[in-house]
Amino acid sequence: MIRTLWKLRDFRRLFSAYTITSVGDGLQPVALVFVVLEAGGTAADLGLVLAAGTIPTVALSLLGGVWADRFERRRLLAVSDLARGLCQALLAVLLLTGHATLWELVLLNVLYGVFRSVFVPSVSALVPQTVGDGDLQAANSVMGTVRNACYLAGAPLAGIIVALLDAGVVVALDGVSFFLSAACVLRMTVRSRPDSGAGRGSMLRDLRGGWQEVRSRRWLLAELLRSALELPLAVAPFFLLGPVVAQDRLGGAPAWAAISTAFLVGTLLGPAIAARYRPRRPMLVCTAIMYTGVLPPLLLGLTDWTAAIVAAELVKGCAVGFFGTVWSTLLQRHVPDEARGRVSAWDFTLTSGLTPVGYLLAAPLTAMFGTEALLVFGAAWVALGVTGQLCVRQVRTLRDGADEPATASAPETPVGEPVLVAQATEN
Template sequence: MSAVARRFGALEERPFRLLWSGQALSDVGNAMLPVALAFAVLQVTGSLSDLGLVLAAALVPRVLLLLAGGVWADRLPRQIVMLSADLVRALSQGALALLLLTGSARLWHLLVAAVVYGVAQAFFGPASTGLVPETVAAARLQQANALVSLTRSTLNVAGPALAGVLVAAFEPGWVFALDAATFVASAVFLVALPLPRRNRAGTNEAFVAQLADGWRELRARTWVSASIAYFSIWNLAIAPFFVLGPFIAREELDGASDWGLILAAGGVGAIAGSLISLRFRPRRPLRAGYIIGTLTALEPLALIRPLPTAGIAAAAAVAFGALTISNTLWLTALQEHVPREALSRVSAYDWMGSLVFMPIGYAVAGPLGEAIGLDATLWTAGALLAGASLAILAFPSVRNVRRFDPVPDAGLTVPRLTPQ
């Protein structure tokens, strides 16, 4: 078998191939949505403030309902949860497309569609995290996660450009219609997905009790709770790059074109990180991942008295690549070491911890930059990103998490003891 075939070997397994195909089609629409949404709001209201309101309308219910999504993804077949979320989003996006194309859309339509989308995402995310290990052999789990990341990273580069062409040639409503169609396509692949029966959280157990069980699974693994705390800090600290970066690009560089180039370079770096993750399998994945994660500090630091555009773009490429590798190693470790019947609940806590401080970071980055200066804010962000990535290694349980290794000639996996 060639080296290339080995890297994509997870696609040889039909369940994962079906899951990956459906998600790839869905990600096409997701990657185009930010551009289409921005121009849809401008078309309907012409207000940038309304765009922020619509974005918040999608984020808030997602954060609030993630834990509920995790519980239901452990109680029910995960593909059913994902299928339901896809169909809900298909109906919502399709209805909004019709309103936009007929000129009937109003702000409240956009807000309702955003809320529905956020609710569906809250259920889809934890179910998706839990479903991947059920579709692929344990020895190929990291490869499967890397392939999902590779596809998403590639589409995140190409999707906005495609959306821009479609919006310019037609109008935003057609992008929403295409997004709805991709959710239908994803649902078709989920229907075709054959999966073995698995142990699920008892449906007779109270909802709160199941939520508490998920919390106990998390607390029983110090490396998981420490990692979620780290992700919260990381998402808080990265905000100045995205908030102050456009301002610096306008004042010190060549404006929006240079900022677009920087973000595109970050997308290319994420693709490279996904390709590296197909083969890079350290014995202690979290130790390697968080050491690599220190490179994400390059993003804000490159904006200080800024480097030339090419230098900032190179820093973004390295940082996004490092982030992708670190995320892939983390996700694989979580899926390998957390019991399958509790995985969606634990991943819901992970998602919530990762998202909860993100709006705060975006809200305070601008005022902080005005209060203490741009350079001081960016230095603080860089120090937090690098410092948190190193500080988490003080936990022995984080350093000592090991990957699963296949048993030679048996096609099985040997579970190593998970550090507590």
């Protein structure tokens, strides 16, 4: 099935563009860290620069989703790439000439985040326009694998380039990657834009329409609610407290590096499995395997057995990688084309928007209850969320839907039905 993808010219070009930008995105965060620290910046300065790129992406992704359903997605991707390429090129010039200041780093990162908010929903909505329905899961698999591989390799590669040359060179390479990506996207022959009412009314009306598409699919709403609450209350504390526990009880940085690497390796294996295994009831399988998220925080909080934590993170990463591939495919199959951009934006906003809150709350909660208690709570919260999600009937019964056209939502589901209670308590 994967072999047939390379015969599809538009998919090859989209995949090439995605791969090139993923390489650049894997390099950029490490480069920014070195840029700020080498300039004598503090941890607060570093947090400000990194937040400047993240907050606009999350805050404006809903608007980006509306645009993805109003305009031609190929052109939106090209504009996003070209704009981010210009931001990185200007930053590289400032760095290499020694004229970069903190406020310039923040401003350029804000602009970078603004234009990335268009990329996130557009690329997800564009994939089904480049492949047949039967190839969707394989397409999402290879794109997920290359993204995770680039992130895994990006940090050490960026460190080597910074050590041998300069952080400005890394930023310059990132800028070049966006220009190359734009060239690939502009060579695509896909010209269609969604045939819908999006764009005929106000932006607010379009946003409400996208939310209605989410609400009308209980399996979709259930997953977004679970993720929106699990990430800040379980996942964020794990990654924030993990290095602290490793330093205190597991032998320091090597132990945490092994744990983090195991998760990333798992995210490479998961999409590969998804390329070959297509469950008949995908949401049931994908939700059930999220129980793998219980063990890592539980083991980290209660034991000093590093090997067990590494193994648990490997399995969890594999589950997350598999889930991500199947989830993208479900959205593309079961959400109509004219709403995919907005639904993808709601997905990104709800699952990413609350994560920073988890990082902010972890420190005071740790001071109040202790590290071990917070990690054990995170494990219990994951189990509760997954169990609650499995109580939603559509999660258990949703079929693969291959070769079935997605249809627009039915009239709005009445608020107050039992499913909403289950969804609210599942997390």
